[in-house]
Amino acid sequence: MASIELSGVSRAFGEVKAVSELSLHVADGEFLVLLGPSGAGKTTTLRLVAGLERPDAGRVRMDGHDVTGSLPASRDCAFVFQQYSLYPHLSVFDNLAFPLRSPLRRSEPAEVKRRVEEVAALLHIEAKLARRATELSGGEMQRVAIGRALVRRPRVFLMDEPLSSLDAQLREELRVELRRLQRSTGATVIYVTHDHVEATTMADRIGILERGVLQQLGTPLEVYGDPRTLPVAQRLGSPAINVLPAQWFEGRTPAGTAHVAIRPEDVRLSPEGEAAGFRVIECSLVKHQLVAERQGIEVHARVMLDQPLAPGSPARFGFPAERCLFFDAAGRRLAGAAHPGGL
């Protein structure tokens, strides 16, 4: 396996700056997730690492060696795509064996068999080896696609939304399996998604990309709890972080505050709270979720209730100062705490 370093890497397509001055170090054995909306530059970043794109500026290094000008084959990265790109006319065994039989890596038949069976066992598809690829379920096909990347033991795995075409249950199952596999093999992985649940559950570190620019890089907990900008704060968490106008807090916020943000689990439902005047929109005891509205602004709270609150009934919220995050009009995080004792 290998470490990867991008320094000041940029790539534009005409007017579109797909990736701008990206600097990023992925440690050997690290599982790094790139998270961002459509068009953020995630796939382009993977292609730059694989050598399928040349940067307009900056350097790409693997294990400290400059590979900026090297061909994809010499970088030895395995790509797993969203769509399982299997050979339909071949059996699962032959699909898995394919990379080992390429002219570059021609291996002995006994070695091919051993490696294929080993990977099939890891992915729980050993009973399907004789089937044709078309006779598999979606989840099985994606397992084979992942297996095909694993079997040749690349230096780096590049995964581009590999689970997004699967249904929710399978996605969860494979998410756990992929992470287990990565831990047991010590693989270096860059994993692209726009699913924040995947990002927070799988990543050692998450890099948030927006419009080709790396906004923040950190552990899931750092990015979730200590976001540097409002878009980053909004990228993780479901329901999303509440964004409230500073006017609601009557000057009890740091100078320059335009928005006060607070996670649903930090909102208190307090009968004597100061933030009165909300009307309940929705209350789910099962999901521990309460949604209420004031002046057209919705607040989501994660609260434990014994009784549901009827839609339309009044609610009071507490927003503990130490749990609030403050942002200026440009969405930049402001340092400093609010007025002590709540807002």
Ligand SMILES: Nc1ncnc2c1ncn2[C@@H]1O[C@H](COP(=O)(O)OP(=O)(O)OP(=O)(O)O)[C@@H](O)[C@H]1O
């Ligand atoms: N070969 C290309 N030619 C022209 N424009 C491109 C090319 N590849 C990417 N782009 C543009 O670069 C930007 C970044 O694209 P990229 O595919 O890296 O984003 P992404 O974050 O992976 O998006 P998605 O989640 O939709 O896959 C987009 O605006 C895209 O249209």
